[in-house]
Amino acid sequence: MIKASYKKYILNFKQASGTSRGILKTKETWFLILELNGKQGIGECGLFRGLSADDRPDYEEKLKWVCKNINLPLKHLLSELIEFPSIQFGVEMALKSLQAQDNFQLFPSKFTQSEDSIPINGLIWMGAEAFMKQQIEDKIKAGFTCIKMKIGAIDFQTECNLLKSIRQSFTSKEIELRVDANGAFSPSEALEKLKILSEFNLHSIEQPIKQGQIEAMAKLCEQTPLPIALDEELIGVFSVTEKRKLIQTINPQFIILKPSLVGGFEGSDEWINIAEQNKTGWWITSALESNIGLNAIAQYTYIKQSKLPQGLGTGSLFTNNFDSPLQVKNGNLRYNKKQTWNLDLLT
DSSP states (O other): OOEEEEEEEEEEEEEEEEETTEEEEEEEEEEEEEEETTEEEEEEEOOOTTTSTTOSTTHHHHHHHHHHHTTSOHHHHHHHTTTOHHHHHHHHHHHHHHHSSSTTOSSOSTTTTTSOOEEBOEEEOBOOHHHHHHHHHHHHHTTOSEEEEEOSSSOHHHHHHHHHHHHHHOOTTTSEEEEEOTTBBOHHHHHHHHHHHHTTOOSEEEOSBOTTOHHHHHHHHHHOSSOEEESGGGTTOOSHHHHHHHHHHHOOSEEEEOHHHHTHHHHHHHHHHHHHHTTOEEEEBOOSOOHHHHHHHHHHHHHHTOSSOBBOOOGGGBSSOOBOSEEEETTEEEEOTTSOOBOGGGO
16 A cells, blocks of 8 residues: 655745746745655645646645545546646656656656757746846856747836847847746737737747637737747646637647646646647746656656757756756756755755
């Protein structure tokens, strides 16, 4: 019989990080720890307060339920947890970890053998113009060829000037630029802003208007001069029927999958299948998990073999993350199999 327990953990940001939803100083997460015959499995339930569909008062109750019922078949557990995508992911991860030969190698591949890496985007956090400029310079120096800039918090003209300054130095072949508006534009102004942004040869814009405005988003995806990627739009869409309807109605150019927010490996697989049937592109992004969750997402991402840069490099943001084999080098995420894990902070 598998024994299960859980533990809450607060990740502290090295510096307060700005998003259009405000300033983040800490990030709450929960670990699910399984034991069977002296072997351990660990999964991360990456709850994202204010964003996750499962940010609700009965979250911890559900974790207690999981610990009591962990010996049920996985299919049964996942269907009971349909409205708790981050717990679904934690359960999948913990069980895979328990069954694996090495409890941190969930999807053995050339990636976990240190023979291949995953191209990722360098993330530019919101802040004053000088701070954003400095980050852009740092990312380019560090070898990133894909940069993602969060927009919508400072003056739009200032943001355009930043994009323009990158484009004056680098072509779209040299540096791929993505922007993420986190729903900052109103439907009435969005198309006009997309036209202005399209002058900078951007790869895509994430979530230009707030989620839930299906007709407005569908119209925007039809008229846009710039590829649109749905992100928050996928949150809280649980059934395959609902997922298919959403993609067919909006018909976006891309979708972005955050396993902690869309129900782990199985939830992501469903979205990928629907997207590919609709000829919609996709990539995978972490959502401020610790290195434990990031490791699972990275290994899963590698076996999906997407050709696009992924959104996986957030492990260095926290002061109390766990030492792991994950390393970012020249804009790529690598797994250094000589480096060991250190979970002392969890005990």
